[in-house]
Amino acid sequence: MMECTTAASVITHVSKIELDSAKLYEQWGKLHEKLRDSFEAFAKANRKNEQRVKRAYYSVVSDALETGFCFKEIRADIVIPEVSKGASVSEVLNRAVALEKEIREFYGKAANSSRALLADVSRQMEKVSQERTKRVEQLQSMAASNPDS
Numbered sequence: 001m002m003e004c005t006t007a008a009s010v011i012t013h014v015s016k017i018e019l020d021s022a023k024l025y026e027q028w029g030k031l032h033e034k035l036r037d038s039f040e041a042f043a044k045a046n047r048k049n050e051q052r053v054k055r056a057y058y059s060v061v062s063d064a065l066e067t068g069f070c071f072k073e074i075r076a077d078i079v080i081p082e083v084s085k086g087a088s089v090s091e092v093l094n095r096a097v098a099l100e101k102e103i104r105e106f107y108g109k110a111a112n113s114s115r116a117l118l119a120d121v122s123r124q125m126e127k128v129s130q131e132r133t134k135r136v137e138q139l140q141s142m143a144a145s146n147p148d149s
Contacts, residue, residue: 004074007118010110011057013076014125017103018050020080024099027083028092035089038142042135049128056120074109078102093143097136104132 004010022043029039081095111125 004076004110007057007114007121009076010074010114011054011121013078013106014053014110015050016076017078017080017106018046018053021099021103022046022050024080024083025096028096031083031085031087032089032092034146035092035142038138045131049131053121053124053128056124057118060118060120074106074113078106089146090143093139093146097139097143100132100136100139104129104136107132 004013025039025043025046029036029043078099081099084091087095107125107129111122111129114125115122
């Protein structure tokens with residue numbers, strides 16, 4: 001587990017979790033037809049999130065800001081789960097809910113930590129955090145209506 005203390009390290013972790021989780025959703029969607037459309041949409045949204053946070057970061061960051069700004073208590077400890085071909089739809093949905101909650105928490109902490117000096121980045125991270133809350137609700141609804149739960 002790595003502690004994210006600079007804006008660059010947080011943005012690097014954002015890229016990793018967004019792109020790795022996008023890949024995971026695509027793999028899960030291929031395993032379960034009933035999840036395919038939703039999970040392909042999640043993967044597309046993840047890639048968009050990664051780009052918009054990076055865009056906000058690169059538009060405001062400078063060397064002086066980067067060297068003088070530290071995040072506090074932000075850990076890069078989100079582990080993207082492995083795809084298990086034998087996992088049921090229920091198991092996949094439960095893993096997805098847990099993953100989304102972790103990602104949402106990361107974005108929330110990063111948004112709060114960067115609000116004062118990186119307002120544009122903080123706003124984008126807050127938006128992603130809010131979207132993740134909606135995604136958790138959507139996944140929980142899918143899990144509740146899934147007959148093999």
